[in-house]
Amino acid sequence: MKLLVIIALLIAISAGYAQIYFVDTEDSAKLTVHELAQQLQEFDVIFFGEWHGIESIHEAQAVVTEALAEDSANLILSFEMWERDSQPVLDSFLQGDIPEEQFVAQSRIWTNYENYRPLLMIAKDYKMTVIAANVPRVYAGRVVQEGWDFIDSLPSGERGYIAQRLSAPEDDYKREFMLLMNGMGGHQYSAETMHKYYLAQCIKDDTMAESIALAKQANPEARIIHFNGDFHSRSFLGTVSRLRTLMPEIKIAVISPEAVTNFKNPQLPDNMASLATYLLLSLPID
Template sequence: MNKYIKTVLLSTALLCFGAGSVSAAQFSDAKSGKELTAKQLAQKLAKYDVVFFGEYHDQSEIHKSEIDLLEALHKIKGEKLVLSMEMFEVDNQEKLDSFLAGQLNEADFMATSRPWPNYQTDYAPLVNFAKEQNMPVVAANVPRFLAAHVAKNNASAAGIEEQYKKWLPKATYAPEGAYKDKFYAQMNSPEAPMKMPSARLAAVYAAQCLKDDKMAESIAAFSDEHKNMQVLHINGCFHSDAHLGTAQKLEALRPELKVAVITPLERKQKGEKPAGDFVVWFDRK
């Protein structure tokens, strides 16, 4: 992987990374401000078809809240609940299924499924709970090497080998408006590792949208095949805040689905308007 692609991946990762934290999080209703336990939130979410849980990928406090909510939702939904994850890519769905079915041991699963560096500490609890409960897990994301190709090649999928094209979304578009404005502002922030010329920034935005489109299609496809099942989708909050990104793409694909968004906010940000329907509170340290 060349230096440019590494920088692109680091840049997009910064959209959803913060710093470590250890204390217990809590939820609240964004409209009323009422604090909620995981059990209370699960009860409110029971009426939704798809729940986006937006996270900062390196916040352990939020990860603990994810497993708390998954367990609480399972008590209500039981076999009608499915976990969907940005952290697994569609070409590894068979490996994920084999691991969940006990046909692939953890060592081989880890060696072949391209898990994220913090998988064991932050995402294994979710996957292992799903395994214990015979719960499906959707590997929702586009393979990262395809997103990197689009970012490197001026937003074009030209040159992708035929055998890999089946992993691309059926349709992809990079919309103008709030999502693009937010993306460009973030990528031009002081925290960005490099300043990109406009053409390259447009290509990186196209790669971001490629991920959104594929995750939206993955959720839509599962919902089409499994009516009356609730999907809890875990992703970086940039993909779903304000019902933009993946949430926006899903709502365009399947407007009949009732979608809720959980967004993370630091406790010191109380008083700020949340970018979701519900809030998970945490302390950034």
Template sequence: MKKWLSLGLASLMFGCTSHIDVTDMNDSMPQPLPTMYDSTILSPQGQSMTLTQLADALKDADIVLVGEWHGHPGAHLMQARLFAALYQQSPNMALSMEQFTRDKQHVVNQYLNGEIGEKTLIKDGNAWPNYSSDYRPLVEFAKINQLDVIAANAPKPIVRCIGQQGESYLDRLPTTERKWVAKQLTLGDDAYHEKFNASMHHGDEEKTKRQFAAQTTWDDTMAESMVDYLALHPGKQIIHVAGRFHVAEGLGTASRITARNPALNVMMVTPVTEKANVAEGSPDFTFQVMQLPTAYVDKDKMHAAMKEIYGRNKTLKCYE
């Protein structure tokens, strides 16, 4: 029964034609991208691949990190299809998500166990606003196949307070909340730190230092969550979904995983566009998608939107 349920949900992911094998999707040679749902897959060496070939290339990975531009339909569709293809290849899997935080793991578990409904999951689990459109397919695939879902991330208020006050903020957290963040943060001048600094343009060195502490809080916490899970569940394969910056070139979450357990085989699947690629020689498998529309043309409107986002910190309550 479980097998048929799995294939039934997979058919919903890939279309209504029930006789199509999930791994046959994307198995034609790459074509021009006619819609934002489409993508073409390349190996780290730049060779065209089918979805089946990609899943086979990832079969020995302990952790598969799949990047996204949040809200990009092609990236989210690829995540769902790859999850199904990896499961069909070897069902001993778990799903790890940036989009749920450690303090909400019990809510995610309640949903997977059928104790609460989706609306309660969204509200009590602090699900992202685009949960229903972009992450529901992943969670439902895990639920119907009785797979664990790891709420891997650190709570946003804690991360924002670290961004304001630096890594020393962790020392002020109550014991009950300190466990929601990685035991150690990676703050050295590694390649990820250099890449982050290069993306900052405000010129305030101390502010950048605090912001990087917040950034790596996400990566270290997600990495620790997965490493700890595999220590308790050896032999499982994890597929982890997160923003592209966390995944690309193995500089973010992957490097934090390796630092905690060098024996784990971590592989990256990163979205690219004609304007955004990975560095030459990177180990990432890539999938090319259409570029997202320009968010703002008017710089004043963009700055106003950014001020609104940063203005939320005025109501942020951090421990003194």
């Protein structure tokens, strides 16, 4: 089965793009997948940021995960794309107790589920633990309408789906979030609405960070790779900064996609060491 997974990944790579390029932001060195996987052995938690739905990035995630699985005795996968209340059905699928059709029907998969399926198949093949890290979307949606006031009045079972510690720092992350929201389709939001959207963003970051921290505390020897939209981890902000607050002693790596016009002589950002530990070079999106 492992051989079949590797062959399938190699076919996907050859069909989708010619090469995968990673860059070490400390010295601008280009790394192969094998070299990257070796360097990632030095870290406790790896954040792999993505642009949702971009095939080449998802293919790179699968190839890196396969390489880490070959080199790591205890690798845990963690996902923004699955929410805490879907953990039982996720576990049942990975353990072979339910068919994939039932898992798909019951776990509120994203519309681009096929991009994440190879990662789940790797996890299933290697019998990995997989974490449904995110807050259930129903609560994030309520935050947009109500703020955080309702959270502590939830029944204990529901309250457990949300991080115990919530924070909404006035930092670069908030400034970047506000710029992003203001640039979306010309919408003009009130200051109160913008604040609630930011609270909804933060409840996701805090919950994902807590999910990762709990998994690490339960499995101190494990290495965790967490998959999320790039904004949640770029510049070591968002979920990364929350995890550092919870577990300041752990070593964290961030992989972030970076658009370049060509692979031979890519123009890399001057401040790239502040953006990520490694950049995944990607051609511009049409």
